Amino acid sequence: MTDKYPFSNDFIEKIRLFLTKFEESGGNRGDNNGNNTANNGIEENIYFRDKKSVDEKLTDFLDGIAKTVEILTEKGESKEEILKNYTDCGEFLLNTSGSGFYADVQIQKINDGITLYCFQTPGGGSIFLFDTEGGIVMVDTGYGIYADDAKRMFKYYGLDISRLKFIIVTHADSDHCGAGGAYDVPAYMHPGTLEIIRCGNRAWGSIHESSTLEKVYTTMIAYFSHWNPSKEKNIRLFPEDSIEKIGNFAKLGTLPVGNITINVLLSDGGHQFGQLILYSEDANLLFTADTLMNFTSFDTSRRNYNSIADFLVTSVNVDSELARKERKSAVALALEHEAKTGRKCLICGGHGTISVLNSEGKPETLGSVEHYTPKL
DSSP states (O other): OTTTSSSOHHHHHHHHHHHHHHHHHGGGOOOTTSOOOTTSSOOOOOTTOOSOOHHHHHHHHHHHHHHHHHHHHHTTOOHHHHHHHHHHHHHHHHHTSGGGOOEEEEEEEEETTEEEEEEEOSSSOEEEEEEETTEEEEEOOOOGGGHHHHHHHHHHTTOOGGGEEEEEOOOSSHHHHTTGGGSOSOEEEOHHHHHHHHHTOTTTTSTTTTOHHHHHHHHHHHHHTTOOOOOGGGEEEOOSOOSOEETTEEEEEEEEETTEEEEEEEOOSSSSTTOEEEEETTTTEEEEETSSOOGGGOOHHHHHHHHHHHHHHSOSSSOHHHHHHHHHHHHHHHHHHHHHHSSOOEEEESSSOEEEEOTTSOEEEOSOOEEEOOOO
């Protein structure tokens, strides 16, 4: 095989290992209590899990990596650096799951009936849990490879995940939807998110839909992070668009979360087509997904890991111009909220800490952050 590709045997065997671990994971299938349900007859919704052997998948994936090398070397990057980013990604995810898992945690009381938890996982997006009197609501799921680790963490914090009522998926990147299949509950998302999950191309619906870099990156992160999105029987779709607006964003509908109402808004599609933004005026909450984040709250390991995606696709945003526009709109909505209510708007970004805008309009961490490591 090394004769066919400009890769060392060591590199190929590392990629084979990551694919084998994906196959062995079974997609972290389980019910809300963490019990394995792989043979329960429920249809699977794991689009990167098919009848091809590991060797067949390896060949297809190496073909894609070879194309990525060709494209990025033409842009001036070295082959060695390109290949290192692939192996660094797989090794990081394996090393930060199980005994290597950790998270940074914020606990924010919203009102007498609701407490919001923000769990920043090692490499992927934040998982948010609303603990309400009527049950738990999850916003984004994290990577599939962290599903069992997350369930143990929830239990540590006294969160009975069997009380999970539903999930809101902000967008189709695997660090935001990739563990949905570990929970047998409704998962609300935009129709575009479902299409991206189905086709396995994070740039679907954007100006870079035909990008080889985007397609190969989506394949890589699906394999390495043990992609396991929600089963289709559980998926609930919002309307595609709406003429009603809140700020500059179309309002697609509302969802009750305990004693508050969440407005479901549609982003401009700069980070990804179909990405949702969630807003509650009464609760002073704005979930901005990957549109607006507090980058200063990233530790070195998260910063380094997130640079892998930037390197391999040249930008994590599928449309940089639209991404700039939607960031400005998100900040404007938060400032409008503060001017209208006299209360700070809590910015819950897709990565990083829960924050508030400072006098310069930039996010600053709200309250204290504690570090969690598993007691295995």
